Amino acid sequence: MNVACSDRERIFEDGTTAEWAALEQHAVSCPFCTEEIRGWKSLSVVAKELRGYSDSPSFWPRIERALAEEAARNAQRAKRKRWLSFLPNFSPAWQTVLAGALVLVLAISGGWLILHPRGGKVDNDKSLLKSSALKEVETAESTYELAIDKLAAEAKPQLENPATPLLANYREKLLVLDSAIAELRAQAGLNPSNAQLRYQLLAMYQEKQRTLEEVLEAKP
Amino acid sequence: MGTMGLALPWRARISSTLRERGTRVEPSEHLADGPNPAARDALSEDAALAAGCRSGDLHAYERLYRMHGARMKNLARNVLGNPTDADDAVQETFLKVQRGVASFRGQSSFLTWTYRILINTCYDARRSRQRKREVTNDDSEETPRLEPRAPGAHPTLRMALERALEKLTRHQRDVFLLYEVEGFRHAEIAGMLEMTETASKNTLFQAKKNLRLMLEPPRNSAAESR
Numbered sequence: 509m510n511v512a513c514s515d516r517e518r519i520f521e522d523g524t525t526a527e528w529a530a531l532e533q534h535a536v537s538c539p540f541c542t543e544e545i546r547g548w549k550s551l552s553v554v555a556k557e558l559r560g561y562s563d564s565p566s567f568w569p570r571i572e573r574a575l576a577e578e579a580a581r582n583a584q585r586a587k588r589k590r591w592l593s594f595l596p597n598f599s600p601a602w603q604t605v606l607a608g609a610l611v612l613v614l615a616i617s618g619g620w621l622i623l624h625p626r627g628g629k630v631d632n633d634k635s636l637l638k639s640s641a642l643k644e645v646e647t648a649e650s651t652y653e654l655a656i657d658k659l660a661a662e663a664k665p666q667l668e669n670p671a672t673p674l675l676a677n678y679r680e681k682l683l684v685l686d687s688a689i690a691e692l693r694a695q696a697g698l699n700p701s702n703a704q705l706r707y708q709l710l711a712m713y714q715e716k717q718r719t720l721e722e723v724l725e726a727k728p
Numbered sequence: 729m730g731t732m733g734l735a736l737p738w739r740a741r742i743s744s745t746l747r748e749r750g751t752r753v754e755p756s757e758h759l760a761d762g763p764n765p766a767a768r769d770a771l772s773e774d775a776a777l778a779a780g781c782r783s784g785d786l787h788a789y790e791r792l793y794r795m796h797g798a799r800m801k802n803l804a805r806n807v808l809g810n811p812t813d814a815d816d817a818v819q820e821t822f823l824k825v826q827r828g829v830a831s832f833r834g835q836s837s838f839l840t841w842t843y844r845i846l847i848n849t850c851y852d853a854r855r856s857r858q859r860k861r862e863v864t865n866d867d868s869e870e871t872p873r874l875e876p877r878a879p880g881a882h883p884t885l886r887m888a889l890e891r892a893l894e895k896l897t898r899h900q901r902d903v904f905l906l907y908e909v910e911g912f913r914h915a916e917i918a919g920m921l922e923m924t925e926t927a928s929k930n931t932l933f934q935a936k937k938n939l940r941l942m943l944e945p946p947r948n949s950a951a952e953s954r
Contacts, residue, residue, distance in 0.1 A: 521933035551936050555908035557886035558806050561798035568793050571822050578823055
């Protein structure tokens with residue numbers, strides 16, 4: 509193989525073993541190429557000076573420790589990931605949709621709580637309970653009154669013509685009780701939520717009931 | 729730096745070694761006669777290392793260190809300029825290998841991939857060092873501080889070469905260090921630096937031309953014209 513000075517740089521860059529041999533052959537008769545080859549190879553020789561392979565006994569233990577720590581951290585991360593693995597795997601698109609839905613639900617819930625504060629609702633409920641309780645009391649009262657009226661109707665013949673002084677006394681007592689009941693009912697009409705009036709009214713009805721029962725028992 | 733005023737006595741100093749070395753053209757790069765037994769062994773060793781590291785076996789990492797740790801440290805030291813930063817870069821490389829080995833798909837050899845990580849880690853460290861220097865307004869040095877090594881046969885030449893290498897482009901420096909200092913083949917360098925084999929050869933050629941310009945005394949114009 510014949511090479512010329514003009515081939516030198518190409519061979520330096522990407523020459524085959526045969527081309528290098530031919531260049532060296534050419535250099536025997538070409539001082540400039542001899543010098544160029546020497547300079548070129550010199551760099552490779554000097555490059556060896558940059559090799560300094562020394563081993564420090566403490567270096568591998570240091571790397572090993574770092575690797576072990578990293579592995580432990582990875583294991584912990586994997587554990588946390590496993591804990592969350594019960595969640596189904598959704599595609600990123602579905603994850604976006606679900607996240608959007610969650611934000612929407614939270615926004616609506618937040619808005620509802622702001623528009624309907626808890627304190628006001630409780631007051632309303634209390635008011636409803638009061639009204640309902642009052643209605644129940646009034647219903648029970650009217651039922652009780654009707655029952656007592658039935659007793660009074662039964663006792664009426666004896667009371668209109670009392671045969672004994674005891675029956676006359678019962679008649680006087682019932683008139684006083686009716687008068688007290690009428691007065692209490694008038695006050696309860698003005699202040700229907702007054703529980704004390706309701707208790708007094710109940711006590712009067714109970715007394716009237718007992719008196720009427722005694723009148724019926726005293727029947728000759 | 730220019731030629732650093734250093735009239736390198738190439739002939740006087742290294743002429744005795746010239747004949748020993750020969751060219752770095754290796755048959756495996758030019759004669760693709762199929763894989764030889766040594767290459768097959770290297771491939772299976774590479775695959776075994778990758779598999780061991782992927783399974784988290786610390787012994788595999790230790791084997792990687794025993795086989796390549798010194799070479800990795802030397803490369804890092806030549807890129808970074810001091811052994812402390814080089815040690816940090818090698819350790820960081822091992823950690824990055826551990827973090828990334830699960831995603832290693834075997835498109836290159838495991839070692840090529842590892843050295844690519846090392847080189848990138850070294851340049852990250854260089855950039856980080858540069859940023860720190862900018863923050864502290866320490867513009868006293870543009871190039872890494874080259875700490876002294878154990879004396880070699882040609883300490884003056886070595887220092888001159890280290891300084892000249894800093895004036896090369898990154899790729900030129902990398903290819904020179906990987907080929908001439910660490911002894912990798914162009915095919916391996918191409919994988920490490922993500923370039924073609926031809927580009928690696930061309931980059932080495934440019935690197936050596938530039939180094940000669942910086943290190944050798946100027947030729948006379950008559951000889952230059954040839």
